[in-house]
Every structure is written in structure tokens, then in C-alpha cells.
Amino acid sequence: MARPFDELTKALGKTVLVRLKGDRLLRGTLASxxxxxxxxxxxxxxLSNSEEQAIKEKYPKIMVRGDNIIFIAI
Amino acid sequence: MARPFDELTKALGKTVLVRLKGDRLLRGTLASxxxxxxxxxxxxxxLSNSEEQAIKEKYPKIMVRGDNIIFIAI
Amino acid sequence: MARPFDELTKALGKTVLVRLKGDRLLRGTLASxxxxxxxxxxxxxxLSNSEEQAIKEKYPKIMVRGDNIIFIAI
Amino acid sequence: MARPFDELTKALGKTVLVRLKGDRLLRGTLASxxxxxxxxxxxxxxLSNSEEQAIKEKYPKIMVRGDNIIFIAI
Amino acid sequence: MARPFDELTKALGKTVLVRLKGDRLLRGTLASxxxxxxxxxxxxxxLSNSEEQAIKEKYPKIMVRGDNIIFIAI
Amino acid sequence: MARPFDELTKALGKTVLVRLKGDRLLRGTLASxxxxxxxxxxxxxxLSNSEEQAIKEKYPKIMVRGDNIIFIAI
Amino acid sequence: MARPFDELTKALGKTVLVRLKGDRLLRGTLASxxxxxxxxxxxxxxLSNSEEQAIKEKYPKIMVRGDNIIFIAI
Structure with a gap:
């Protein structure tokens, strides 16, 4: 069985959607x-939480602390 | 006695329902x-939390961080 | 002195009531x-949290993550 | 100096009052x-949280997960 | 440099004020x-949280779980 | 690179402002x-959270549990 | 693959934006x-959470406890 982190390795360089605790939603290229x-x-x-998911802020590069993550759509 | 994780191993490849903290509900095939x-x-x-459990979003593949999980219906 | 987990071992195969954080209440047979x-x-x-504890959902088998548990009535 | 757990050992077999996070209050015999x-x-x-501390539920035996406990009145 | 726990050792046998998460306030003799x-x-x-800090409950001896503590006034 | 705790060592004996979770604000001499x-x-x-930061309570000596701290202004 | 902390090392000495739990927002030079x-x-x-991100407070030097951080925009 491949492990969950193996799937993240495959997703490197690809666009992912990251759902955070506290109703935050990020989209970006998974760099590491x-x-x-x-x-x-x-x-x-x-992204905003509304159905349209409008862009609220842009960041060239961010580090997200892992304990805030609910899920990553790969 | 089989341990809880042994039951998850048996559920690999099957559809499971995952109840998350913060009133989120996911359904999908347990891949790892x-x-x-x-x-x-x-x-x-x-899925929505209403009685009908309507589908709100679809994701081909997601990684859920374990600490968000309340229970997994196998 | 027997330890708390020894009591759980004795409860295997019996019906238990599990009180979860976030006002959830489960009843089922403790399998492992x-x-x-x-x-x-x-x-x-x-079960619903009302005095009648009506059944809201049924699951043939669920794995509950331990950190959600407040207490288990054995 | 005796350590806090030494006091719990002395309280075995005695009635204790257990204050839990989330405004729950339990009373019972400390068995282990x-x-x-x-x-x-x-x-x-x-027990209810009102001044009268009326009995809401009775359980012959319960296991309380430690991380829910605020204090134990010995 | 003395470490924080050294200060607690000095406070053994003295009256301390303990501020807990969830707006609880305790006063008592630090025994261990x-x-x-x-x-x-x-x-x-x-103690009540009002300015008068009226006494709400008395306990001959209580064990407080450390993770609830915000600060101890020594 | 100096590490964050090195900066705290330099701040020993100086007045610091400590922002706590739950909207609490403390000011005092960092002793250890x-x-x-x-x-x-x-x-x-x-201190009160209002713009004036009025003094609400005074404590000759307090121990703050680290997990409550958001930041320390050195 | 470079690891997330490698990116932080590259950001030393640069201005970063730090989003904290509890709707706090900080901007400053990452020193360590x-x-x-x-x-x-x-x-x-x-900074205030409004769209203008007005400056609410200034601190010459602060230590932020890591567990409060949601993300750091590098």
C-alpha cells in the first residue's frame, strides 16, 4: 500500500487546493x-469561502504550518 | 483482539464515510x-450536513490530516 | 490496582455508550x-442529545479517533 | 515532596468530583x-452545572479520557 | 538563571492564585x-470572575491538570 | 543565526509585553x-485590551504556562 | 526536494507577513x-484585519510562539 505522503510526493509541482481550519481556503503550486x-x-x-471562490489575496510563496490543514485536494 | 487499524486495512478500496471536526462530512474510496x-x-x-447529505464538492483525490477526523464509518 | 485500559478489555464485546466532544453520542459494541x-x-x-436519545444514524462498523472521546460508559 | 499522582493513589476507593472541559461535572468512586x-x-x-448539582445521568462504570479533566476534587 | 519550576518549588506551602482556561480562578495552598x-x-x-472575586466553591484538596493552567500568581 | 531563545536570554531582567491566547495581555520583568x-x-x-491598556491586576511574581503565549514583545 | 524550512532560511533578513490564529496579522523582518x-x-x-491592513501596534522585536502561526508569506 502506498502511504498518504507518497501521494503528496506525486503532487509536487502541481496545483493543489488546501482547506484550513478556521474557514480558510488556499490554492497554489505544491513546492515542498x-x-x-x-x-x-x-x-x-x-480564496473566499463563497461558492464562487473569488481570489482574496495573492502570495508569491507561503509556508503553511501543517497543524492548520484539514485536507489537501491533490 | 484485532486492533482498530486492522479494520482500516480491511476497508482499503472500499467506500467510507468520514466525519470531520467542524461539521464536515466526506465520502470516498479509502486508498491509504x-x-x-x-x-x-x-x-x-x-456532503452537506442536512439530512439529505447532498454533494457539495467533488475531489478526485484528497489527503485528510488525521487530527481532523472524528470517526470513519467503514 | 487494575488500570483503566484493563476495564476496557473486560468491556470487549459489550455495548458501550461513548460521549464525544462536540455533543455527539454513540452507542455500539466495543470490538477493539x-x-x-x-x-x-x-x-x-x-444518538440525539435530547433526553430521549433517539437514534439519528446507524453504522455497521465505525472507527472513532481516540482524541474525540470524553468518556466511555462501560 | 509528594507528587500530585501520589494524592490520587490515596484517593482510590473514595468519592471524587471531576470537573471536565465543556461544563461537565461527574461524581463517582475513583477506581483507577x-x-x-x-x-x-x-x-x-x-451532575448539572446549576447550584443544586442535580443528578442528570447515572453510569455504573465509566472511563474518562484524561485530557478532558480540568480538576479532580479529592 | 533559576528556571520557572524553581520558583514553584519556593512557593510550596504558600497560597497561590491559579488562573485557568475557560475563565476559572482558583486560590489555595500549593501542596505539590x-x-x-x-x-x-x-x-x-x-472564585468568581467578578471584581470582588467572591468564593463560589471550597474544596479541601484538588488536583488540577496542568494543561488547563494559564498562570500561577506565586 | 541566533535562535529565538537566544533573544529571550538577552531580554532577561528587562520589561516585556506578553500577549496570551484568550485576549489577555501581561507586562512585567522577564525573570526566567x-x-x-x-x-x-x-x-x-x-492590562486591559482597550487602546489605553489600563492596569487591571498586579502580581509580584507569576509563572505563565508557555502554551498560552502568542508572542512576547522584547 | 528543498524542505519548507529551507525556504524560511532563504527568507532570513527579509520582510514577511505572518498570519496567526485568532485573526492576528503581523509584518516584520524575519530574524530567526x-x-x-x-x-x-x-x-x-x-496589522488590522480590514482590507487596508492599517498598523495597529509596532514592536521593535517580538518572539512569536510557533503554534500560533497559520502561514508565513515569504
Missing amino acids: FDVHLNIILENAEE | FDVHLNIILENAEE | FDVHLNIILENAEE | FDVHLNIILENAEE | FDVHLNIILENAEE | FDVHLNIILENAEE | FDVHLNIILENAEE
Whole structure:
């Protein structure tokens, strides 16, 4: 059985959607991650929670602390 | 006595319902998991909390961080 | 002195009531558990919090992540 | 100096009052505990938070997960 | 440099004020503590949060789980 | 690179402002700290959250449990 | 693959935006960090959450406890 982190490895360089605790939603290119699920997103966008998911903020590069993550859509 | 994770192993490849903290509900095929209960769901659907459990979002593949999980209906 | 987990061992195969954080209440047959207090319940029912404890959902088998548990009535 | 857990050892077999996070209050006979402060209460009663502390529920035996405990009045 | 726990050692046998998460306030004699900051208070009083800090409850001896503590006024 | 705790060492004996979770604000002399960021403040004042930061309480010496701290202004 | 902390190393000496739990927003020069993501910000500003991100407070140097951090825009 492949492990969950193996799937993240396959997703490196691809656009992912990251759902955070506290109703935050990010989209960006998965550039790296570590065992705590800390991740680097490049060309990241913070999206509104409405159905349209409008772009609220843009960040060239952000590090997200892993414990905030609910799920990553790969 | 079989341990709880043994039951998850048996559920690999099957459809499971995952109840998350913060009133989120996911359904999908359990593709993998690790000791932190991080899981990969394939063909995942996020369901509304109403009695009808309507499909709100679809994700081909998501990694859910284990600490968000309340229970997994196998 | 017997330890708390010894009491859980004695409760295997019996019906238990599990009170979860976030006002959830489950009843089912305790099939297994591990050191994190992850548990498997069989023939599980989610009960309403009202005095009548009506059955809201039924699950043939669920794994509950231990950190959600407030107490288990054995 | 005696350590806090030494006091719990002395309280074994005695009635204790257990204040939980989320405004829950339990009273029962302390039957056992472990290093995580998981405890077994026998002849346990869940009490209301009002000044009268009326009995809401009775449980012959419950295991309380330690991380829910605010304090134990010995 | 003396470490924070050295100050607690000096406070043994003295009256301390313990501020807990969830707006609880305790006063009592610090009888013991451990590395998790679990503490035993003797002749403990739970105080109201109003400016007068009226006594709400009295407990001859309580064990407070360390993770609930915000600060201890020594 | 100096590490964050090196900066705390330099701040020993100086007045610091400590922002806590739950909208609490403390000011006092940093007397000691440990690896968990437990700290001792001397001549501590609890300040109101209003713009004026009025003094609400005074404590000759308090131990703050590290996990409550958001930041320390050195 | 570079790891997330490698990106932080590259950001040393640069201005970063730090989003904290509890709707706090900080901006400052990243002076140091450790494995817990505790960070030192110099010439730090606390910003309002409104669209204008007005400066609410200024701190010459602050240590932020890592567990409060949601993300760092590098």
C-alpha cells in the first residue's frame, strides 16, 4: 500500500487546493512539504469561502504550518 | 483482539464515510492511511450536513490530516 | 490496582455508550481499541442529545479517533 | 515532596468530583487511573452545572479520557 | 538563571492564585506539582470572575491538570 | 543565526509585553524561562485590551504556562 | 526536494507577513526561527484585519510562539 505522503510526493509541482481550519481556503503550486505536513505553496491564492471562490489575496510563496490543514485536494 | 487499524486495512478500496471536526462530512474510496490516521480518499465527495447529505464538492483525490477526523464509518 | 485500559478489555464485546466532544453520542459494541483510545464500534448508533436519545444514524462498523472521546460508559 | 499522582493513589476507593472541559461535572468512586490521567469512576453520576448539582445521568462504570479533566476534587 | 519550576518549588506551602482556561480562578495552598504542571491545591477556593472575586466553591484538596493552567500568581 | 531563545536570554531582567491566547495581555520583568516557553514575570501587570491598556491586576511574581503565549514583545 | 524550512532560511533578513490564529496579522523582518517555528520578527507591526491592513501596534522585536502561526508569506 502506498502511504498518504507518497501521494503528496506525486503532487509536487502541481496545483493543489488546501482547506484550513478556521474557514480558510488556499490554492497554489505544491513546492515542498515535510513530515509535519508543513507545506510551501507557490503562486498561492487565498480564496473566499463563497461558492464562487473569488481570489482574496495573492502570495508569491507561503509556508503553511501543517497543524492548520484539514485536507489537501491533490 | 484485532486492533482498530486492522479494520482500516480491511476497508482499503472500499467506500467510507468520514466525519470531520467542524461539521464536515466526506465520502470516498479509502486508498491509504498512516499511523497518524492521515488518509487518502479517492473520488471524494464533501456532503452537506442536512439530512439529505447532498454533494457539495467533488475531489478526485484528497489527503485528510488525521487530527481532523472524528470517526470513519467503514 | 487494575488500570483503566484493563476495564476496557473486560468491556470487549459489550455495548458501550461513548460521549464525544462536540455533543455527539454513540452507542455500539466495543470490538477493539488501542493505546490512543481509538476504538471500533460495531452496530453503532449515533444518538440525539435530547433526553430521549433517539437514534439519528446507524453504522455497521465505525472507527472513532481516540482524541474525540470524553468518556466511555462501560 | 509528594507528587500530585501520589494524592490520587490515596484517593482510590473514595468519592471524587471531576470537573471536565465543556461544563461537565461527574461524581463517582475513583477506581483507577493511569499516567495520562485517564480514570475509571464507579457508580458515577453526571451532575448539572446549576447550584443544586442535580443528578442528570447515572453510569455504573465509566472511563474518562484524561485530557478532558480540568480538576479532580479529592 | 533559576528556571520557572524553581520558583514553584519556593512557593510550596504558600497560597497561590491559579488562573485557568475557560475563565476559572482558583486560590489555595500549593501542596505539590509535577513536570506537566499538574498541581495539588489544599484548602482550595474557586472564585468568581467578578471584581470582588467572591468564593463560589471550597474544596479541601484538588488536583488540577496542568494543561488547563494559564498562570500561577506565586 | 541566533535562535529565538537566544533573544529571550538577552531580554532577561528587562520589561516585556506578553500577549496570551484568550485576549489577555501581561507586562512585567522577564525573570526566567524554560524550553516550553514557561516564563516567570516579576512585578507583573495584567492590562486591559482597550487602546489605553489600563492596569487591571498586579502580581509580584507569576509563572505563565508557555502554551498560552502568542508572542512576547522584547 | 528543498524542505519548507529551507525556504524560511532563504527568507532570513527579509520582510514577511505572518498570519496567526485568532485573526492576528503581523509584518516584520524575519530574524530567526527554530524547529517549532518559533520566530523572531524585528521592526514588527501588528496589522488590522480590514482590507487596508492599517498598523495597529509596532514592536521593535517580538518572539512569536510557533503554534500560533497559520502561514508565513515569504
